Amino acid sequence: MADKTPDIIYTIVDEAPELARGSLLPIIDSFSKAAGINVETRDISLAGRILALFPDLLSEEQRVSDDLAELGQLVKTPDANVIKLPNISASVPQLEAAIKELQSQGYPIPAYPADPQTDEEKAVRAKYDTVKGSAVNPVLREGNSDRRSAKAVKEYAKANPHRMGEWKSTSKTTVAAMPGNDFFANEKAATVTAAQAGAAKIVFTAKDGSETVLKDGLSYLEGEIVDATFLSAKALRAYIKAEIASMEPGVLFSVHLKATMMKVSDPIIFGHFVSVYLEDFLAKHGDKLDFNPNSGIGALEKLIAGNAEMEADLKAALAAKPAMYMVDSDRGITNLHVPSDVIIDASMPAVIKAGGIGWGPDGKAADTKCCIPDNSYACVYDETVEYFKETGTLDVTTCGAVSNVGLMAQKAEEYGSHPTTFEVPADGTVSIVLASGEVLLSNEVEAGDIWRSCTAKKAPILDWIKTGIERFDVEGTGAFWLDKNRAHDAELIKYVAPALKEARKDIPIMDPRAATRFSWEEMRKGKNVVTITGNVLRDYLTDLFPILELGTSAKMLSIVKLMNGGGLFETGAGGSAPKHVQQVQEENHLRWDSLGEFCALGESYNFLATKSRPKAAVLGAAVEVATQKLLLENKSPERKVGQNDNRSSHYWFARYWAEALAAQGDDTDLAAHFAPIAKELVEKEAVILEELKAAEGDPADMGGYYHADPAKIASIMRPSATLNAIIG
Ligand SMILES: NC(=O)C1=CN([C@@H]2O[C@H](COP(=O)(O)OP(=O)(O)OC[C@H]3O[C@@H](n4cnc5c(N)ncnc54)[C@H](OP(=O)(O)O)[C@@H]3O)[C@@H](O)[C@H]2O)C=CC1
Numbered sequence: 001m002a003d004k005t006p007d008i009i010y011t012i013v014d015e016a017p018e019l020a021r022g023s024l025l026p027i028i029d030s031f032s033k034a035a036g037i038n039v040e041t042r043d044i045s046l047a048g049r050i051l052a053l054f055p056d057l058l059s060e061e062q063r064v065s066d067d068l069a070e071l072g073q074l075v076k077t078p079d080a081n082v083i084k085l086p087n088i089s090a091s092v093p094q095l096e097a098a099i100k101e102l103q104s105q106g107y108p109i110p111a112y113p114a115d116p117q118t119d120e121e122k123a124v125r126a127k128y129d130t131v132k133g134s135a136v137n138p139v140l141r142e143g144n145s146d147r148r149s150a151k152a153v154k155e156y157a158k159a160n161p162h163r164m165g166e167w168k169s170t171s172k173t174t175v176a177a178m179p180g181n182d183f184f185a186n187e188k189a190a191t192v193t194a195a196q197a198g199a200a201k202i203v204f205t206a207k208d209g210s211e212t213v214l215k216d217g218l219s220y221l222e223g224e225i226v227d228a229t230f231l232s233a234k235a236l237r238a239y240i241k242a243e244i245a246s247m248e249p250g251v252l253f254s255v256h257l258k259a260t261m262m263k264v265s266d267p268i269i270f271g272h273f274v275s276v277y278l279e280d281f282l283a284k285h286g287d288k289l290d291f292n293p294n295s296g297i298g299a300l301e302k303l304i305a306g307n308a309e310m311e312a313d314l315k316a317a318l319a320a321k322p323a324m325y326m327v328d329s330d331r332g333i334t335n336l337h338v339p340s341d342v343i344i345d346a347s348m349p350a351v352i353k354a355g356g357i358g359w360g361p362d363g364k365a366a367d368t369k370c371c372i373p374d375n376s377y378a379c380v381y382d383e384t385v386e387y388f389k390e391t392g393t394l395d396v397t398t399c400g401a402v403s404n405v406g407l408m409a410q411k412a413e414e415y416g417s418h419p420t421t422f423e424v425p426a427d428g429t430v431s432i433v434l435a436s437g438e439v440l441l442s443n444e445v446e447a448g449d450i451w452r453s454c455t456a457k458k459a460p461i462l463d464w465i466k467t468g469i470e471r472f473d474v475e476g477t478g479a480f481w482l483d484k485n486r487a488h489d490a491e492l493i494k495y496v497a498p499a500l501k502e503a504r505k506d507i508p509i510m511d512p513r514a515a516t517r518f519s520w521e522e523m524r525k526g527k528n529v530v531t532i533t534g535n536v537l538r539d540y541l542t543d544l545f546p547i548l549e550l551g552t553s554a555k556m557l558s559i560v561k562l563m564n565g566g567g568l569f570e571t572g573a574g575g576s577a578p579k580h581v582q583q584v585q586e587e588n589h590l591r592w593d594s595l596g597e598f599c600a601l602g603e604s605y606n607f608l609a610t611k612s613r614p615k616a617a618v619l620g621a622a623v624e625v626a627t628q629k630l631l632l633e634n635k636s637p638e639r640k641v642g643q644n645d646n647r648s649s650h651y652w653f654a655r656y657w658a659e660a661l662a663a664q665g666d667d668t669d670l671a672a673h674f675a676p677i678a679k680e681l682v683e684k685e686a687v688i689l690e691e692l693k694a695a696e697g698d699p700a701d702m703g704g705y706y707h708a709d710p711a712k713i714a715s716i717m718r719p720s721a722t723l724n725a726i727i728g
């Protein structure tokens with residue numbers, strides 16, 4: 001770790017937010033320096049994390065530090081002040097593409113061993129698995145989550161309603177979950193007692209009595225909630241077949257999972273959808289091909305490219321099934337092409353915002369059946385779809401704001417369950433066995449079932465309840481989203497109910513389906529509502545409500561109050577917007593909106609100000625003024641070449657920020673420093689905007705996708721010499 005913790009750490013990430021950093025960070029650096037605040041970067045990009053795995057194979061110039069490990073330590077200290085932008089949570093196809101790109105740039109790193117055989121291959125695979133999927137957020141999120149829209153952002157959305165598709169009561173769009181034998185139905189849970197605390201392991205016992213330790217070295221704290229559940233592979237396949245068979249004509253078929261965050265379970269579930277969809281093709285050719293359905297139809301297409309018979313058979317196999325919801329109909333990318341293309345938290349709100357429609361292979365909009373296998377959370381989307389069929393399109397000019405307080409700290413619940421998730425090898429029993437030999441929980445399973453155990457620790461649970469009550473007091477309405485009929489939630493209620501009683505708070509505890517309807521009804525009346533939820537619902541709801549209310553979750557304020565006193569300020573509630581990068585590559589227009597970064601930046605300065613740094617308070621207050629003005633003056637990015645884009649919105653942000661600093665009276669030094677800067681930014685408006693606009697229209701060469709060339713990015717993102725000279 002560096003000698004002195006930087007005042008603020010800004011993260012180097014991937015895709016659109018990384019492009020945006022190229023233009024925004026120089027502005028932040030320059031403004032911070034004037035206030036004696038040092039801002040440093042740390043690299044948590046996918047490429048950076050891959051390179052950090054192989055110091056021994058790289059030359060000195062190629063070697064990079066393991067910044068994620070450093071940040072993982074830092075967030076456990078009170079000094080942490082980290083602005084975290086969204087990063088790629090890599091699926092296997094993304095990981096392979098990033099590795100290939102790095103190899104092509106001369107980095108001698110090994111290929112991803114899809115099917116490791118030798119010890120060496122197994123070791124490489126184990127390394128790569130540490131960067132696969134959501135490998136960053138669970139490490140940094142040492143606190144619970146507080147996500148809401150800033151007042152100015154919400155007011156702007158009400159005054160400037162975004163486009164919404166029309167909901168009709170005749171819509172044939174539905175959500176389809178498994179009839180049973182899923183994670184929800186099979187869940188068992190226990191709260192660890194003082195006597196049970198300590199070491200534990202997960203053991204598989206086959207029918208013949210032979211035992212395999214699936215995971216050793218677990219350790220439970222007193223008060224920790226532990227659960228064990230599984231999803232039956234047979235039941236899953238039967239459900240997929242039944243849902244395909246019962247498709248209505250004209251309706252698109254789709255599946256919505258989180259193969260990135262749920263990196264062990266969900267790629268397997270995705271693979272079952274792929275193999276059932278392609279059953280005719282795989283029956284004929286499967287044996288001849290080294291194809292893992294978990295990688296998707298995209299991987300299969302690459303494998304069979306050039307084989308005319310197989311290509312024709314694949315086409316026929318797909319044509320024999322109902323039309324699929326498309327990721328990109330122009331390029332023929334289906335829902336089942338890549339496991340990370342359709343990610344439920346973003347994909348379901350998009351369907352709902354559009355009025356219950358997806359896009360089919362013909363490029364036309366159509367009603368869509370949305371398969372979400374597990375009943376734990378499918379009910380939220382099912383209830384939402386039914387609610388909109390009943391009540392029609394949401395009026396965003398009058399609806400209230402829905403905020404969330406989510407139990408997230410210390411790898412809470414499903415999002416921390418990757419090391420304790422297994423595809424069961426044979427029929428038998430999976431048990432959690434304590435050091436005493438006591439079996440805490442066990443499930444009878446069959447070969448292929450997906451078994452998993454999740455935990456939630458007591459200290460984060462108590463902190464979450466406290467934070468939830470505080471936000472409820474601010475908003476005035478809301479609920480704890482817990483289902484007394486779900487084993488894990490029933491254990492949580494044993495914490496929540498007494499805490500509410502002790503605090504004399506009358507906050508309802510509702511199951512997710514009831515809470516969904518309650519929240520839509522309350523917010524439709526114009527009320528502000530807090531949803532106090534577990535980790536998965538935190539993720540899902542902080543896209544669902546904002547995407548409908550604000551048009552995008554990128555505008556959310558996303559604060560993680562770290563358990564040991566530090567602050568982690570995330571930008572928005574969404575991801576890294578690959579489509580935005582595509583547009584830059586094609587016509588050099590970046591429609592990424594940095595409003596999330598502005599909100600996080602303001603909070604980060606305000607947090608620094610609490611550590612006796614008064615100038616940070618001045619910068620923070622001015623960021624808020626600038627952000628409000630930017631909204632008021634409509635200077636956010638738009639979608640088309642020639643309109644405002646990310647870079648021009650940063651010009652306006654810098655200008656309004658400098659103007660606010662020049663105008664304030666709390667710190668005369670800062671006012672004097674920024675007065676001439678503000679003046680120059682105003683005077684040179686026309687030439688700066690002209691320089692920025694002149695850069696647009698033609699394809700842009702980034703010199704790499706996952707590991708772009710910093711010089712090329714700087715020239716793409718900072719094309720105004722005039723602005724650069726003023727910023728310095
Ligand atoms: N916190 C994190 O680190 C997160 C990371 N991810 C990662 O992000 C990647 C992409 O995920 P995906 O599910 O496609 O979701 P995204 O949130 O990246 O994108 C969905 C859509 O939301 C809109 N959008 C998102 N952010 C902005 C913004 N700042 N300004 C304007 N519009 C925005 C865009 O719509 P349009 O195209 O219509 O303009 C975009 O295509 C994945 O690799 C995933 O793992 C995902 C979620 C969180």
Ligand SMILES: O=C(O)CCC(=O)C(=O)O
Pocket residue numbers: 089133134135137138260261345538539542573574
């Ligand atoms: O870490 C990830 O993969 C996704 C995180 C996410 O979607 C969220 O926090 O909203």
Ligand SMILES: [Mg+2]
Pocket residue numbers: 345539540543573574
């Ligand atoms: Mg999310």
